[in-house]
Structure formats: C-alpha cells, structure tokens
Amino acid sequence: MSTPHPLSVWARNIAPSPTLAIDAKAKAMLAAGEDVCSFAAGEPDFDTPEFIKDAAIVALKAGKTKYAPTPGIEPLRVAVAERYAAEYGYQLAPAQVVVSPGGKFSCYLGILATCNPGDEVVIPAPYWVSYPEMAKLAGATPKFVLCDDQAGFKLTPALLKAALTPKSKLLVLNSPSNPTGAIYNRAELAALADICVAHNLYVLADEMYEHLIYDGHQPVNFSMLGAEVEQRTITVAGFSKTYAMTGWRLGTLVAPAPIAKACAELQSQMSSNATTFAQYGALAALKEKAKATVALAEMKTAFDRRRKHLHAELNKIPGVSCLLAGGAFYLFPNISSFGLKDVDFCARLLAQEKVAAVPGSAFGAEGYLRLSYATSDEIIKKGVARLAKFCSALKR
Ligand SMILES: Cc1ncc(COP(=O)(O)O)c(C=O)c1O
Known part of the structure; x- marks a missing residue:
C-alpha cells in the first residue's frame, strides 16, 4: 500500500x-x-437591521433561490454603481461592479486578476491578515513595509519608494485600517497615488470600513484621485461592517471594465454568484437610505x-x-x-x-x-x- x-x-x-x-x-x-x-x-x-433581513426573507419566499448572474443581480450592481456616484462622484457602469461572496473574496479576486507568479505585492504592515496569504496563493511574493506607530501606522511616499523593485505589481492600501484603525487623508493618498502611477502599480484599495470614520473626517475613494489612478485601482468594499452583515457573505469590487470582467470570470469558476436571496437584503440596504x-x-x-x-x-x-x-x-x-x-x-x-x-x-x-x-x-x-x-x- x-x-x-x-x-x-x-x-x-x-x-x-x-x-x-x-x-x-x-x-x-x-x-x-x-x-x-x-x-x-x-x-x-x-x-x-430588520429591514435588511425582511427584504431577504421576502426574496427567499418569492423563490429567489436559484443561481443568479455570477457578478451579481442586476439591480444590486446598478445600486452599487449609484452609491459610488452619490458618495464620491465616481461614475461607474454596472458592468464594472462585481458582487462576491464576501469582501475577503473580492480582495482575492483583485489579486488573482492582476498578479503573476513572481510578482511582488507591496503590503504595508500592520496589515489585515489575509493579504499576504492571498498574494502567496496567487504565486506572488508579499513585500512588507513596516509602518509603526511613529509613522501613524501609515505608508509614506518614502517608505513606498524604498520598497519598490522591478517586480512590484500591486500595492494594497487599506483605509480605514484593520488592525490599526488608521485613516489616510486625501493629500496622503494623492502622494502615494502619484508613485503608483509613476511606477505602473495596480492598487487594491480596501475600503471595507469606509463608513466607520469618526471626528467628522470624510472617506476618500482612491480611484477618484485622477483618471490614471482610476485605471489601475480595484476598490473593495462590502456590507459586512457597514450594515452588520458579516454572516451574509457579501462583498463588492469595482474596477475598470477589463479588470472587473476578469474578476467575474475568475469568480465564475471559483464560487459562482454570491447567495441570491442575500443580495436582495443588500439591495434594501442601499435603496432604503433613510433606514x-x-x-x-x-x-x-x-x-x-x-x-x-x-x-x-x-x-x-x-x-x-x-x-x-x-x-x-x-x-x-x-x-x-x-x-x-x-x-x-x-x-x-x-x-x-x-x-x-x-x-x-x-x-x-x-x-x-x-x-x-x-x-x-x-x-x-x-x-x-x-x-x-x-x-x-x-x-x-
Ligand atoms: C480590511 C478588511 N478587508 C476585508 C474584509 C472582508 O470582509 P468580509 O469578507 O466579511 O466582507 C475584512 C474583514 O474582516 C477586513 O477587515
């Protein structure tokens, strides 16, 4: 044997x-x-919130129990595009939106769609635990840049430049950050965006906590820092943290059309659509704004x-x-x-x-x-x- x-x-x-x-x-x-x-x-x-649960229950009872289009039900993709336009002035076609089974999966799709084996993924530390593992699963190499409390836990242009090599392919930027809660302001992001454009890096902008920002600060969407930035940015967000929906497993990714299409194709072979009736709950979260x-x-x-x-x-x-x-x-x-x-x-x-x-x-x-x-x-x-x-x- x-x-x-x-x-x-x-x-x-x-x-x-x-x-x-x-x-x-x-x-x-x-x-x-x-x-x-x-x-x-x-x-x-x-x-x-109850109104979100109710919408999913109604959908479940109405038979929304079958496969749905891989990148998400159309009304939800439209609603996600509309909310980016309303919140940031980011004009997106629904085809640029992919609804995934969780923001975690959205991040993984973004990495898989852009990184080849041997590429380097720049990850500022402290980092969310999944980024390095995802990079490794794509065959890429995580390149860590320690940004300690002296640096406010934030990547600076100098630190980023020092980490770049000819193999650098993608920068992961997470604001607000898990684990530190640090938030970048517009000027800080713009300075990093200039380097990303100059060095032809993709950016995975993980904005999962965008709605949990205090002291009157406003979230900044990385893509909106310029046309050349938009071309190379994959924005990840979702429903888990904003609407207390962690167990629903629903995330989003928005990106230039070719990247979004690639992510949807990867998802079609890896998981298919996010749970169909759950997407109706998410739709209510976006549509019923007052609640x-x-x-x-x-x-x-x-x-x-x-x-x-x-x-x-x-x-x-x-x-x-x-x-x-x-x-x-x-x-x-x-x-x-x-x-x-x-x-x-x-x-x-x-x-x-x-x-x-x-x-x-x-x-x-x-x-x-x-x-x-x-x-x-x-x-x-x-x-x-x-x-x-x-x-x-x-x-x-
Ligand atoms: C920074 C960050 N990104 C993405 C996620 C993924 O969230 P989910 O997969 O629950 O949508 C989390 C969850 O902890 C997170 O902290």
Whole structure:
C-alpha cells in the first residue's frame, strides 16, 4: 500500500487566520461558562437591521433561490454603481461592479486578476491578515513595509519608494485600517497615488470600513484621485461592517471594465454568484437610505463612544501607549515596553485575566495588541481594568 502524497504547497504554506482562531478560542471559553472579556472580534456586535433581513426573507419566499448572474443581480450592481456616484462622484457602469461572496473574496479576486507568479505585492504592515496569504496563493511574493506607530501606522511616499523593485505589481492600501484603525487623508493618498502611477502599480484599495470614520473626517475613494489612478485601482468594499452583515457573505469590487470582467470570470469558476436571496437584503440596504442611515448612525455613535473611552483608559496604563485611531473599530496599543513577545503577552493575558486580544505580530507588527471595541461598554470597562491589573504585575 502506498502512502498518499503530501498535501499541496498551497495547503501547506497557508497560515490559518490568527484572528479567527483567537476569536474562536475566546468564544469557546465563553461557551464553557468562563468570564472572558473578548477584544478579539472582527465584526460589529450589532445585529443586521430588520429591514435588511425582511427584504431577504421576502426574496427567499418569492423563490429567489436559484443561481443568479455570477457578478451579481442586476439591480444590486446598478445600486452599487449609484452609491459610488452619490458618495464620491465616481461614475461607474454596472458592468464594472462585481458582487462576491464576501469582501475577503473580492480582495482575492483583485489579486488573482492582476498578479503573476513572481510578482511582488507591496503590503504595508500592520496589515489585515489575509493579504499576504492571498498574494502567496496567487504565486506572488508579499513585500512588507513596516509602518509603526511613529509613522501613524501609515505608508509614506518614502517608505513606498524604498520598497519598490522591478517586480512590484500591486500595492494594497487599506483605509480605514484593520488592525490599526488608521485613516489616510486625501493629500496622503494623492502622494502615494502619484508613485503608483509613476511606477505602473495596480492598487487594491480596501475600503471595507469606509463608513466607520469618526471626528467628522470624510472617506476618500482612491480611484477618484485622477483618471490614471482610476485605471489601475480595484476598490473593495462590502456590507459586512457597514450594515452588520458579516454572516451574509457579501462583498463588492469595482474596477475598470477589463479588470472587473476578469474578476467575474475568475469568480465564475471559483464560487459562482454570491447567495441570491442575500443580495436582495443588500439591495434594501442601499435603496432604503433613510433606514440605513439611522441604523449606521446608531452603530457609529456606540463605536465612537467606546473608541474614546478605550483609548483614554489604555493610555492611563503605565507602559502602554495608544494612538487614537480615526476609523474602523480597532485600537492598536504599543506594549513593547514590557519586553514580552506579544504572543506570550496575549497568551498570559487570556490565561491569567481572561482577556482575549490579538497579538500585533499576527498583523506583521510585533509589540502591539489589536483590541476590537465592537463589544459592549461593560466588557470594555471590565476588560481594560483587567488589562491594567495584568500590566501592573509585569516588570518594565
Ligand atoms: C480590511 C478588511 N478587508 C476585508 C474584509 C472582508 O470582509 P468580509 O469578507 O466579511 O466582507 C475584512 C474583514 O474582516 C477586513 O477587515
């Protein structure tokens, strides 16, 4: 009898998502009755608004249970195009819109459509955990650029230029950022866009958290920085974070027509359309603007309050320093003064104080924690007090 071959390099080289793993561990401890304060979640702690659920239920009952066109039902593609026009003045044909089974898949399509084996994908760190793995699955090489808290966790033109080689093909830009919450302003993006044009780079603009921006700042759509920028930009967004629809698995991608067509063709062989009746829920989210605005405002108000509270409390802890992030629902405090590896810090924090946090090294930045404040005010208060107690017992 022969032993089966080893699994493929794709299977062996992929790193499982550390954020999902820690979140799952915290949830399992909670389910076992342990008093865990989890800052590990990557999703809003709100439920999907009722009007969105109702629209999907109506669609389900009306028999919207069959295959749909791969890039999405036509009214949803039109509605996505309309919302880009209304929010950013970005005029798109519906053919430039691809609705996917999740923003994660949209990112992967964007990378697959543009990168060849051997190409380099420039990924500013701290980065969202999936980008490097996606680049590797496309046969490309991730090229990391560390942008620490001194740099406000943001890529600068100098850092970008220093990372470029003749093999550079794609830049991933995520604003607001998961894991740091950092947001780029228009001038910062424009300076990076000039370099992308000059060096003929594609850009994957992951704008998943575009509607979760605080302090009155406005989101900037990368494509709108100029015609030459638009030609090379794939914008990813979705419904997960804006409408608390993480489990629905619906994302979007908009791009110049040839890229969108390629993405739709890739999707046609990899997954087909995103769930048909779910797309009707997303359509309601875009069409019923008054209701959507109320639901989003409620969520944002809660996130903003928690953001400020958590930020203030973290900075009161001797040895911890934390920037006030402008978007998403994460803070990324620096814990390097304790001289512990962040993985060990998190393991001990969970074991001793039952506080779940994700180590910065999972995002390519050792010495930090990612704390999600998409959890109740009560958990935040209790969790940060435990974190303070834990830190006070550590040597510095
Ligand atoms: C930066 C970023 N991009 C994309 C996604 C993908 O979102 P989804 O696949 O739930 O639509 C996430 C989810 O955590 C994210 O944080």
